Amino acid sequence: MAHTHTHAHDYAGDLEHDLAAAAQWCAARGEKLTEQRREVLALLLQAPGSMKAYDLLAEIQKQKPTAAPPTVYRALDFLVAAGLAHKLDSKNAFVACRDFEHPHHGVMLICDSCHSVKELSDERLEARLAEDAAQFGFSVAAQDIEVKGLCQDCRSTDQQGKA
Amino acid sequence: MAHTHTHAHDYAGDLEHDLAAAAQWCAARGEKLTEQRREVLALLLQAPGSMKAYDLLAEIQKQKPTAAPPTVYRALDFLVAAGLAHKLDSKNAFVACRDFEHPHHGVMLICDSCHSVKELSDERLEARLAEDAAQFGFSVAAQDIEVKGLCQDCRSTDQQGKA
């Protein structure tokens, strides 16, 4: 039923392909994946987990020392609005979204140990949530579901006696 | 099925009763609802919606001008750990929880218009979430579900043509 995609250590996807797809997605909406936005998105795509704004800034500054906070926050605002990235409110951090044609924020599984993030979609769960809300006359505009715990890899590791 | 309780404008509950219940809850856990914690909880209980840490601080400072950020953050940390309050990560704000014997963070319905907050519990939804996570080998330790939209009152108001 639910489908997913990972942001974890095993990232070996085609970065250029993902960036090209994102650029197309923007173009189709009459927007542009400019160089700065592209750089921030590339960093998020390559990150094993989520990244914080100031960590992104530090990376950007390696190439462009004059970059300032608005540089990265503007790019992030754009990427989030375009559905190309999500903000994890519980961590003040950001992750790339590879499923940007699916127009919403899914369930985020955030590993407390390795900090990897999986995004999972379950439309029945979302429907149930909307029903619950409707019972109280509440109409849902947006939702954010963040789940903390241990991912499969870290559970295995823990069993062997982890540091 | 799902049950709820409100933090909205119609609060006319018995503040002293709620505080006494909270104090008992703490005592049963070998902890104390000290004066500062009690004051912060009282502010949260009386608030129509959520409150920000620095707004709480400003209120506390009316009685006690020397109060500083750690004063309120310590109280909030305690209240959240004890289940007497929840943090709304999406707003960097806090709400009292009247259902503290129920040991978890439910679904938070946050009105974009009047900023009221309803907390709702739906164990089947939580179970479904845990199942989805388990499909990917992820074990859930904690979850935070924040839903934005319009509450019943604000939907009605909007229909009349709201400012």
Add this chain to the structure above:
DNA sequence: GCCAAAACGTTACGTTATAACATTTGATCC
């Protein structure tokens, strides 16, 4: 080329949260 809108540069500041260490309070033991 001219213009307007979008994007970006730059400075400064506002907001949110915590580290670190000193002091006080409170319970317990004797």
Add this chain to the structure above:
DNA sequence: GGATCAAATGTTATAACGTAACGTTTTGGC
């Protein structure tokens, strides 16, 4: 009732997160 240890609080300073405001550059249509 004083010694003592842990919990709570006081106090200062600073770290971390985010945005306002305004000027400049770039882009795309005419």
